Amino acid sequence: MAQETLLIAANPQGIKLPPTQDELPSDDGIPMETQRHGLQMQLLVRPLSQWLKTQGREAFVGGNMFVYFSPNQVRNEDYRGPDVFVVVDVPRKERKSWVVWEEEKAPDVVIELLSESTAQKDKEEKKLIYQNRLRVTEYFWYDPFDPEDLAGHRLEGGVYKSLNPDAQGRFSSEILGLVLVRWQGIYGDEQEPITWLRWATAEGQLLPTIEELAEQEKQRAEQEKQRAERLAAKLRALGVEVDDSV
Numbered sequence: 262m263a264q265e266t267l268l269i270a271a272n273p274q275g276i277k278l279p280p281t282q283d284e285l286p287s288d289d290g291i292p293m294e295t296q297r298h299g300l301q302m303q304l305l306v307r308p309l310s311q312w313l314k315t316q317g318r319e320a321f322v323g324g325n326m327f328v329y330f331s332p333n334q335v336r337n338e339d340y341r342g343p344d345v346f347v348v349v350d351v352p353r354k355e356r357k358s359w360v361v362w363e364e365e366k367a368p369d370v371v372i373e374l375l376s377e378s379t380a381q382k383d384k385e386e387k388k389l390i391y392q393n394r395l396r397v398t399e400y401f402w403y404d405p406f407d408p409e410d411l412a413g414h415r416l417e418g419g420v421y422k423s424l425n426p427d428a429q430g431r432f433s434s435e436i437l438g439l440v441l442v443r444w445q446g447i448y449g450d451e452q453e454p455i456t457w458l459r460w461a462t463a464e465g466q467l468l469p470t471i472e473e474l475a476e477q478e479k480q481r482a483e484q485e486k487q488r489a490e491r492l493a494a495k496l497r498a499l500g501v502e503v504d505d506s507v
Contacts, residue, residue, distance in 0.1 A: 279362060280332065287327055287357040294376040298344070299325075300449040301374055301405045301457060305345045308468035309437075309460050320349045327358040328368060330395050345372040346397075349436060367395040369436045372458075375404035388414070392421050399434055401441060408443050408456040431461070438463070 293299045306324040313320045327342050346368040348359065361367050371391055373383040383402050391397040392414075400421060404410035413424035413432040426432055431440040437460075444459045444467065460468045467473075493503045 280329075280360075281363055282357045282360050285327070285329060285358055285360065293325055293344070293374075294378065295405075296450070297405045297455075298374050298376065300451070301403075302344050304448055304457055304459060304470065305372060308470055309347065309439075311471075312460070312468045314353070318349065319351060319353055320347060321351050321353065321356065321359070322347050323356070323359060323368075326356075328361070328395070329358060330361045330367065330390075332362075343368065343371045344374040346370065347437065361395070368397050370399045370434060371397045371401070372441075373400075373402045375402055375407075375410060380404065380410075388421065392416065392419075399436055401432060401434075403441075403458045405458075408458075411441070411443065411458065413441070429465075433463075439468070442467070 293302065302324045306322050310320075310322040313322065323343070323346050325342055325344055326346070328346065346359070347370040348364070348366055348368050351364060351366060359368065373379070373387060375383055388400060391400050396416060396419075398416050400414045400416075402410070402412055411426075411432065413426075414421035415424055415435070416422075424432055427440075429442070431442050433440050439460045440463060442459055442461045442465075443456050445454050445456050447454055448457055448470070462468075496503050
């Protein structure tokens, strides 16, 4: 009964109770701070989602997407949109927003991409919300324009404990069994190498982007072609007729 009263009080607009992702706002029309922030989000979301799929792990990876943890957010128009979040052990399907009371699960991992206008809020207010309200197990932040501003926290006894990077400056995610690494290279429309935050295995293998997977496949095809050509040349040297059309 108390929950029903809370929902009614938080619902002056007459939204169906309890509100689902179909009734709740899913977009505030505010873009990410810069193009680099948008590219950085994609670089964290897409390779991870694909890797989890290849590993056979049921999970959802979201980017710049609302997360609802209280019906009061409707009344206050207090919409929270983590830049990157991961929820493990849930069905792999499309969502408009992540609604905790609908999914019965909060995000397990959150990454916020800092900017001059959001850094203080991400490090203080949002950190407390992820710790006290959502109980997000692992919380990381990173500034795309200041690669040194990378930090990680893990929930222990209900309180975030700062994580220490390893000897290579990497932060580990126990939830995912992966590490976050700073990688210098060209991604998206950038013309010069810059430092990006990427997921990698504990052995240091980067989770590839779609473009990198395509390039790897192209290189494998070229290597197979070269091997076939060398074999054909050897067979011809031995007097064996080779049909090049095969």
